[in-house]
Amino acid sequence: MKIYANGMHYAALNAAVRQSKEDTEIFGCVGQRYLGAGLEDRKIVIHGTPGNALGAYLNGAELTVDGNVQEATGDTMNGGVIEVHGSAGDATGYAMRGGKIFIEGDVGYRCGIHMKAYLSHRPAIVIGGRAGSFLGEYQAGGTLIVLGGHTEHKPIVGNFCGTGMHGGEILLRCDALDAALPAQVKAERIQGPGSEEAVSLVKEWCARFGKDETPYLTATYYRLTPNAENPYRQMYTPN
Amino acid sequence: MMQLYIRPDYEVIRNEARCIACRICERQCANEVHSFDPETGLMRSDESKCVNCHRCVSLCPTHALKIVKTDDTYRENANWEAQTIHEVYRQANTGGVLLSSMGNPKPYPVFWDKLLINASQVTNPPIDPLREPMETQLYLGKRTVKAEREENGLLKDTLPPQLKLSVPILFSAMSYGSISYNAHESLARAAEALGTYYNTGEGGLHKDFYKYGKNTIVQVASGRFGVHKEYLETAAAIEIKMGQGAKPGIGGHLPGGKISEDVSKTRMIPQGVDAISPAPHHDIYSIEDLKQLVDSLKEATEYKKPIIVKIAAVHNAAAIASGIARSGADIIAIDGFRGGTGAAPTRIRDNVGIPIEMALAQIDTRLREEGIRDNVSILVGGSVRSSADVVKAIALGADACYIGTAALLALGCHLCRSCHTGKCNWGIATQRPDLVKRLNPDLGYERLVNLVSAWKHEIEEMMGGMGINSLEALRGNRLMLRGIGLTDTELRLLGVRYAGDSL
Ligand code: SF4
Numbered sequence A: 001m002k003i004y005a006n007g008m009h010y011a012a013l014n015a016a017v018r019q020s021k022e023d024t025e026i027f028g029c030v031g032q033r034y035l036g037a038g039l040e041d042r043k044i045v046i047h048g049t050p051g052n053a054l055g056a057y058l059n060g061a062e063l064t065v066d067g068n069v070q071e072a073t074g075d076t077m078n079g080g081v082i083e084v085h086g087s088a089g090d091a092t093g094y095a096m097r098g099g100k101i102f103i104e105g106d107v108g109y110r111c112g113i114h115m116k117a118y119l120s121h122r123p124a125i126v127i128g129g130r131a132g133s134f135l136g137e138y139q140a141g142g143t144l145i146v147l148g149g150h151t152e153h154k155p156i157v158g159n160f161c162g163t164g165m166h167g168g169e170i171l172l173r174c175d176a177l178d179a180a181l182p183a184q185v186k187a188e189r190i191q192g193p194g195s196e197e198a199v200s201l202v203k204e205w206c207a208r209f210g211k212d213e214t215p216y217l218t219a220t221y222y223r224l225t226p227n228a229e230n231p232y233r234q235m236y237t238p239n
Numbered sequence B: 001m002m003q004l005y006i007r008p009d010y011e012v013i014r015n016e017a018r019c020i021a022c023r024i025c026e027r028q029c030a031n032e033v034h035s036f037d038p039e040t041g042l043m044r045s046d047e048s049k050c051v052n053c054h055r056c057v058s059l060c061p062t063h064a065l066k067i068v069k070t071d072d073t074y075r076e077n078a079n080w081e082a083q084t085i086h087e088v089y090r091q092a093n094t095g096g097v098l099l100s101s102m103g104n105p106k107p108y109p110v111f112w113d114k115l116l117i118n119a120s121q122v123t124n125p126p127i128d129p130l131r132e133p134m135e136t137q138l139y140l141g142k143r144t145v146k147a148e149r150e151e152n153g154l155l156k157d158t159l160p161p162q163l164k165l166s167v168p169i170l171f172s173a174m175s176y177g178s179i180s181y182n183a184h185e186s187l188a189r190a191a192e193a194l195g196t197y198y199n200t201g202e203g204g205l206h207k208d209f210y211k212y213g214k215n216t217i218v219q220v221a222s223g224r225f226g227v228h229k230e231y232l233e234t235a236a237a238i239e240i241k242m243g244q245g246a247k248p249g250i251g252g253h254l255p256g257g258k259i260s261e262d263v264s265k266t267r268m269i270p271q272g273v274d275a276i277s278p279a280p281h282h283d284i285y286s287i288e289d290l291k292q293l294v295d296s297l298k299e300a301t302e303y304k305k306p307i308i309v310k311i312a313a314v315h316n317a318a319a320i321a322s323g324i325a326r327s328g329a330d331i332i333a334i335d336g337f338r339g340g341t342g343a344a345p346t347r348i349r350d351n352v353g354i355p356i357e358m359a360l361a362q363i364d365t366r367l368r369e370e371g372i373r374d375n376v377s378i379l380v381g382g383s384v385r386s387s388a389d390v391v392k393a394i395a396l397g398a399d400a401c402y403i404g405t406a407a408l409l410a411l412g413c414h415l416c417r418s419c420h421t422g423k424c425n426w427g428i429a430t431q432r433p434d435l436v437k438r439l440n441p442d443l444g445y446e447r448l449v450n451l452v453s454a455w456k457h458e459i460e461e462m463m464g465g466m467g468i469n470s471l472e473a474l475r476g477n478r479l480m481l482r483g484i485g486l487t488d489t490e491l492r493l494l495g496v497r498y499a500g501d502s503l
């Protein structure tokens, strides 16, 4: 089904998408929020720029955007795929528990905050460019990969990467780690993305955006994980 | 490091003439206070471990036990009381942040106890609730709707979703993890039987309890534990937790050790990994951001569920509530500083926030002045202890009350304030299977039904006495209240006259 979204209120647009029950193509999207919220099993292609909270609580549907997306993309996402042929705003993948988000360009602040894994739910975000500050804050599980495709000599991540991290992993494709890491995070230098899961995520990103895999699979990465010797916890005294 | 001895606060007194050394106390005390001495054939006790939960006292078959406050004393000092001295010792011993549980125990004024309820005499006579109908049913939700008509003139149903309650009392948010499976089952079944709601807290909803969905309020907190489509869809309403009265500005942190297999399934996080939900939602920095979360939850549930926003009662609660009333939320829940908790830093619990009575009166006044009171219903909690507190809260402007501590007391809680140790001898604030099974949900749910039914009856009697036959007519009716022992400022903030000040 095709929907021409120009001038439509987000509630009307979302209702139309929900009712269609089939794969949908949206044209002329101009900032309508919550597109695809909680949707399960269908593909939605969006032309234009969707508003905040694209794919919130997404539960299996596949969303493709041929441009940039705004804040809180994939908030509390449980399953499915969001593919963005552009950049994403702040808090991308907030508290995401499952599914995958592929961003061709950059992400803003707080990407992957509160991301958590659970049994077969293994959330992942792969970012082609750079990530803003607070990447993976309070991360409790899942995988965040920043490929640093076009850093323009700026750092691949902003400040406070992994603050409060207590699970999961962050992979940064770079030759030197210039970001200062908090004490709860430890970094190791590896050749290639590491685990099979990470390799397949990088391959999938390359396939989705038509990139040659080689430079991405052979490069140096920094793998960040919680530092077991210095866990994120406050010392309490029962009173 | 030198560990300074801290003398126990209580003494376990055993009447040797009555004790038959049956060893029940030994088996019942998870703190391992009691032990049997085979040499003498007598029971012994190590009072340094006692938390004064009264489990042993209640279960001793010969009533041989009592727990008394120790009369051991430091040099008397009104400024440096024993508790204050002990807290300094504890922190010097360990270097830790003091952790406590349940509500603020400090002797701050309780304004409920300084408010008196009116009764009718002669004109506008009292109503006998046994003879005449009393309306205690109510709806929570937005009441501002534009009337719209179909082409054929019939009214369109434009009413936003409402929660229907048969009594103005709900069970407040307590997560599975902070309290036990059996405690949750008791609350869920009681809510269903009473025609009201219980609240999952931020710990997700156990699969077994999906069947109570139409009496369940689910919570969405910053960590989003257990939040997914089905969880949202199962619930009758969704509560966004911005704050909690016992620890305003502080988040939740359930240590990995308390994440049992079952709790892990419910929260949808791996077993043994800490569950951290910090105070801020990192996507909410303004009322506009809050509106976005409200709207995204509405979209995900197709506008079928009322959205509640819960905040702690803090200094600027009225201004904050005014923002929330414009955020699209259907209900505001306000939690006062005496509200309970499974664990909170002592300093926060005892020093942060304001009494619910003041916050409620100010919020109701503010929303009325701004003409937006009907945008939202108001729920209050944070130490509502009796039916009289409920009546006073409604007269101050609340639509209904959340009860937490009172509900736990009904389940057997003895307010020992040691929930944070995870060794609740009453099977409530624990995940230890041997302790959990002490709380029988078949009996627990009945006791909750008893409590709320009794309160409902008392509420009807008080309403009847005032000559009021529906909650609707009581809500915000502050002329039904008079203050006693209050200053002019307190009277002004509460919006009530002094006792004896006749119209
Ligand atoms: S902790 Fe409870 S059960 Fe144990 S001795 Fe003290 S009062 Fe009795």
Ligand code: SF4
Pocket (backbone or CB within 6 Å): B053, B101, B102, B408, B412, B413, B414, B415, B416, B417, B418, B419, B420, B423, B424, B425, B426, B427, B428, B429
């Ligand atoms: S719930 Fe249990 S541990 Fe907590 S105060 Fe009540 S009796 Fe004590």
